[in-house]
Amino acid sequence: MTTSPPMNPERYAQLAQAIEGQVRQVIVGQEQVVRTVLTALLCEGHVLLEGVPGLGKTRLLTTLSEVLQLSFGRIQFTPDLMPADVVGTQVLESDADGNRSFRFRPGPVFNGLILADEINRATPKTQSALLEAMAERSVTVAGTTRAVPRPFLVMATQNPIEQEGTYPLPEAQLDRFMFKATVPFPSADELVQIITQTTGLHQNQPAAVVDAATLAAMIGLTRQVPVPQDVVRHAVDLVVCTQPDNDKSPKAIQQYVRAGASPRGAQALILGAKAAALLDGRPSASSDDVRRLAYAALSHRLVLGYEAAADGTSAEDLVGDLLENVPTSGSGVRGAP
């Protein structure tokens, strides 16, 4: 039995770099999405991916499961999907003696990495079954509560185009996702590379970089990263200024937002900033980290009014406006930064 070396910022950065390297062998482009997913993973948070089909969302998860040596479960959400199809169910079995007993057959939620594909196509009841597992990191079936394995990452996808017959996630459930990332369509060069890479005989196979224990150590180290009070204050300012009834909020927020981000938004910003600092090889989080993660952590937490839809204003536009109007703490001295 070999003992892995203790986790420290340097090793963390090396491992994270190695993970990203392996993922990029398979996933062409999408650096921002990969970084967001990896950040959420290192914070043990969940990610909501939004993008049209065929952009590599599933592939990203399967690659990560191979690199991280985590079990992978995929749930294709459909209107007839039942909660038991997600969390598992009790089945009646009889042994050789003819004795019958109930045995719990775990659902796909009992995996380290879960892809909840097109989550908005299932009924709210089924969605809630998964969302409970995401929040509590445990599942209760037939009166028995069972913990899901750790690390535990749920990556849900939504198709922003086909909205007919879907059940949009309510705000409370959206809030369970640490980040939301929009998967952009690849550029032409990236597409050429994707085509070349996926249509030949040989396809890149990612190598395993870390195991679950190492990943757990990395997650543990992420939480230890120091955060200056100014940075915490800036994250709080950003979240507070998403509230439409706040006097200091930007005008666009006051006009278009019906409900602002919850405190979970500020938690996501700070925790994400810690992971981002380590990923960049820095020992402490900064306001810049917070600002870089603002789109991913806040856009899905803003509940927009009909005025926003009428004016064509998106949540991302509003977060951009927020960042422009809420500066980081400076010296407050005229002329000095």
Added chain:
Amino acid sequence: MTNSSRSRSRGFGRLILRGRRRIRLVWMSATSTRFGPIVAAVAVLLAGLGWLRPWFWPESAALGVLCLGIVGLLATALAMRLPDLIVARSLDKGLKTSDALVGALEVPDDDPFATSVRERADSFVDSDLRKAMPIQLRWKPWLATGSLLVLLTALIVIANPQDTRRDEIVAQQAAVDDVADEIEKLAEELSELPDNEVDQTTIDKLNALAEEIRKTDSVEDATEKLEQAQTELLRELGSDKLSERAASDGLEQTLEQNPVAPGETAAEQLAAAAEQVDELTDEQAQELADRLDDLAETQRDGDPETAEALAEAAEALREGDSDAAAAALDAAGSAANETASSVERGKNTEGAAGEIGDQARALRTEDSPASEAPGDGSQLAGQSPSQSPGQRSGSTPGPSNGPGGGPQPGSGPGSGEDGPTVLIPDGGDSTLLGADGEQTGSGTVNRDQQVNGPTGSGTVEVPLSEVANEFAEQAGDAVDRSSLAPSEAATVERYFEALQGQEN
């Protein structure tokens, strides 16, 4: 994170120190860029006021505003409180260190990341702060400030129309101060006199007046105050004082010319007479009683107390009561002495009023150069009863340069007995009128008259008929202003009426 400074490196401390200095410099630059044009504009406006009004303060105020701005800028920069956290924040932003310095300031010593956080902060200690916190020089505000300063210099250096007026004001103020000095000097002189010869209230009033006119900001005000003070002092003297003075002076003169006993003053003579009463014969006592009755009659209006004592003495002498006569004479001497002291105080007060009046006229002349009208030297002055007959003095200050300063000898026979005599104003042949109104002598009046303004001079001879009315009028004015006893004033009035009647 909690604040911890124990494990900070020396280099990190120096970086914070350099950052603090740089922030002060950058602040001064930015503040002067922003407020420099405003301060310069205010200074120019103030200096511009000095071109519009003869005020003394605008130029000083303009320079003061400028200096205040500079000093205020430096003082504020030095006094500006810049804690380490503020400096670190600014450095983080300027150096783009992703809050490394703020993190190093706050990280606790026992934090597992403390060492790496501080090592990272130390990697920035040699950073060039000039690039991190550049001094932003915007040429438009500085050009505006420079232009305004040039304009300010021009406004201050170039002579402006108000300078002359300011010089005049300085001169006038100096004149006012001189007058105040004179009045203080007068008060001091009066204070050196014996107590019975001067009224302390007068001295206090003079000192207060000097202080008051020093505070005035114009010659006009000072003159007004002087005239008010003069009027007030003269009012205090009143007609009672004047008749008292006439009585006292009359008694002194009468006894000087025709003594009742040895002694220099009336009081001494009366006291000596009291001692000699026992030695008088009946005839001498009767004669003295008659004298005393006559003297009592002259004192009746001005000095009733002395008059009463003299009348009592006369009555006692007629009754042969020498003791009572001696006591009454002693009382008369004391009363006469007291009256003389009171008269002396009044004279000094009157002299002070006259001096104040002279100063007021001098100031008024200073205030209005146009008043340099040729003087004719005909003003009667020195109407004090103690003035010797045949003397006049021109007391009008200023450019008046007519004749009238010399003593005029009286040439008439003047047969009045011990009575005051009055001088005809100006002229070679003066006529004296006895106290009883007997007029003797006549002639024309010659007087020097300045005919061609201040630089001209000449002598004209005019008939008395042409000047009699004018003289009578001037004499009337002079009598009204003076402190002559009513009986003497009436004598003067009768004299000039007679003069007018003669010519008519």
